[in-house]
Amino acid sequence: MKTNITLVLACVLALNSAEANEKPASSLQSNLVATRNHYSQLIAGDAPNIAVLTLFTNMLPKGGDLHHHYSGAIYAETYLDWVGEQNYCIYRATDTQLKSEKFRIVSKPQELSEAARAVCINADAVRQDSLFYNELLKRWSDKDYDNHFHEQPAPDLQFFDTFGYFNAVSNYDYNKGLQSLKARAKTENLGYLETMLKGGPSIDKPEFETLLSTLDPSSSEQQIEKALLNAYDFLTSDADTSTKLNTYIKSLQDAATGIDDENFKVRFQAYVSRNNAPAKVFSSLYTSFAAAKDSKLVVGVNIVGPENRHVAMRDYSLHMKMFAFLKKRFPSVKLSLHAGELTLGMVPPEGLRSHIHEAVFVAGANRIGHGVDIAHETDAPELLNILKQRMVAIEVNLTSNAFILGVKNEAHPVQLYARHGVPFVISTDDAGVSRNNLSGEYLLYVRNYKPSYDELKHIVYNSIRYSFLPDDEKHDETEKLDKRFAEFEARIATLPRAIL
Numbered sequence: 001m002k003t004n005i006t007l008v009l010a011c012v013l014a015l016n017s018a019e020a021n022e023k024p025a026s027s028l029q030s031n032l033v034a035t036r037n038h039y040s041q042l043i044a045g046d047a048p049n050i051a052v053l054t055l056f057t058n059m060l061p062k063g064g065d066l067h068h069h070y071s072g073a074i075y076a077e078t079y080l081d082w083v084g085e086q087n088y089c090i091y092r093a094t095d096t097q098l099k100s101e102k103f104r105i106v107s108k109p110q111e112l113s114e115a116a117r118a119v120c121i122n123a124d125a126v127r128q129d130s131l132f133y134n135e136l137l138k139r140w141s142d143k144d145y146d147n148h149f150h151e152q153p154a155p156d157l158q159f160f161d162t163f164g165y166f167n168a169v170s171n172y173d174y175n176k177g178l179q180s181l182k183a184r185a186k187t188e189n190l191g192y193l194e195t196m197l198k199g200g201p202s203i204d205k206p207e208f209e210t211l212l213s214t215l216d217p218s219s220s221e222q223q224i225e226k227a228l229l230n231a232y233d234f235l236t237s238d239a240d241t242s243t244k245l246n247t248y249i250k251s252l253q254d255a256a257t258g259i260d261d262e263n264f265k266v267r268f269q270a271y272v273s274r275n276n277a278p279a280k281v282f283s284s285l286y287t288s289f290a291a292a293k294d295s296k297l298v299v300g301v302n303i304v305g306p307e308n309r310h311v312a313m314r315d316y317s318l319h320m321k322m323f324a325f326l327k328k329r330f331p332s333v334k335l336s337l338h339a340g341e342l343t344l345g346m347v348p349p350e351g352l353r354s355h356i357h358e359a360v361f362v363a364g365a366n367r368i369g370h371g372v373d374i375a376h377e378t379d380a381p382e383l384l385n386i387l388k389q390r391m392v393a394i395e396v397n398l399t400s401n402a403f404i405l406g407v408k409n410e411a412h413p414v415q416l417y418a419r420h421g422v423p424f425v426i427s428t429d430d431a432g433v434s435r436n437n438l439s440g441e442y443l444l445y446v447r448n449y450k451p452s453y454d455e456l457k458h459i460v461y462n463s464i465r466y467s468f469l470p471d472d473e474k475h476d477e478t479e480k481l482d483k484r485f486a487e488f489e490a491r492i493a494t495l496p497r498a499i500l
């Protein structure tokens with residue numbers, strides 16, 4: 001067994017892939033057939049060959065990652081580097097008198113009292129204390145999480161709490177962060193990243209907030225429409241909003257400077273956080289839509305944050321109406337909405353019945369993030385049918401769903417979507433927090449669900465087909481993907497011979 005794997009690795013590394021595209025069609029076809037056969041052998045039986053399958057999914061061309069949170073994608077180790085570069089410190093203990101909280105970053109250590117300074121250590125000291133370092137990684141991510149052996153919060157709280165720890169450094173240098181994500185993408189044979197880098201700015205003026213403060217779940221359609229119209233008129237004529245919008249777009253341009261090249265491209269989704277007051281949500285949503293209209297770098301708008309929390313559940317329908325209102329005024333803006341990231345027991349059953357439906361029918365979503373509670377939606381078969389007809393793609397995040405929701409393996413609705421012909425893509429969500437990467441997500445997908453090689457390829461192409469790139473760029477990215485697959489299959493085609 002060992003010998004076989006060594007031979008496989010040696011052979012893969014030794015191959016010259018540059019010739020792939022110059023080969024005649026018959027050679028492309030024979031490479032495809034050989035890759036199909038090789039892959040079928042790997043997934044065959046009750047115990048798929050995970051080691052060789054890992055090699056296979058690492059090398060597999062990935063197209064794009066369409067559900068990707070920038071700050072959640074960066075690993076805690078990198079954030080610790082950034083703590084060091086900025087001379088910040090991290091509390092090593094919680095003390096109510098000192099107001100220190102273990103694992104929390106302090107950005108101005110010089111302003112701390114002497115006693116507080118004594119329990120706030122720099123990045124080097126963190127790394128030298130292996131026990132604390134290990135504890136910190138576990139607190140800033142899902143690393144080694146085990147609810148039975150550690151006094152840790154529930155998985156969903158653990159996951160979302162991590163952002164509170166590294167938020168103090170996650171906006172340190174967007175360009176540097178994107179460079180590191182690009183480097184990771186290249187090693188994964190990934191050509192396109194559609195990431196949520198930074199939310200649309202909100203407006204916090206009291207005279208604006210009062211325009212939406214009367215809205216509650218009992219407000220009529222007319223009351224909502226009237227309030228949104230007044231709020232919209234305010235924002236479109238407010239000079240400060242315009243300044244914030246321009247600053248926001250400029251920051252995204254700066255972040256993206258020098259990132260795109262022949263083999264890699266990054267685009268952004270603007271987004272709004274769903275657990276805020278209506279005025280904050282609507283103003284952030286407005287600047288997100290406006291940025292998507294004004295900047296080619298912003299290809300879509302999203303809504304993020306824990307969907308099961310009180311405000312998100314209470315205002316869900318209102319949020320969808322806000323999307324619908326703005327979509328009418330910015331019809332070209334594409335929407336990918338986190339919807340149905342819920343399970344039975346997480347919220348009352350009534351809360352599982354309409355989120356995906358409203359995201360599609362009210363807000364006009366082009367893609368759905370997660371869509372895990374689909375089976376609990378009212379008339380789910382009809383909704384699945386509509387998703388298929390309208391070609392609304394589902395962004396499937398297997399590791400994230402397994403950790404936060406506990407939904408995995410045969411319980412995951414990816415098979416339900418596949419069975420009903422609803423398009424889907426494989427994506428990462430927050431690879432840094434989850435301690436995974438896109439190759440790992442594909443590995444989970446193939447080992448759990450065993451799609452055929454042609455189905456797998458189809459899913460990879462979906463990541464360009466359902467991206468929010470303009471049609472001409474999709475065309476270019478598809479051609480690049482063709483080339484990547486030709487090279488990949490040319491390399492894989494030698495593997496069975498090597499094993500023999």
Ligand SMILES: [Zn+2]
Binds near residue numbers: 067338429
């Ligand atoms: Zn997400």
